[in-house]
Amino acid sequence: IDSNCTDTAQQPVYQERTLTSRSRSIVQHKLTPHYFLNAYSIHDYDYIHLVTPNTLRETPLRVTDVAEV
DSSP states (O other): OOOOOEEEEEEEEEETTEEEEEEEEEEEOOOOSOOOOOGGGGGGHHHHHHHSOGGGOOSOOOOSOGGGO
């Protein structure tokens, strides 16, 4: 799934309050109705359940066509 997020700017990197010659990309994320749930973090189920929208709690939550992912 490609959300067409783009790099919009560069931000300088500081190390111990000193400006370095390195920089990092700042990404502008586009809104998307697609979500990925990290099944390995299922030990935080109560928290995940609280923050997951009701529309995503419908079962079954399965990938039917792996090629789309």
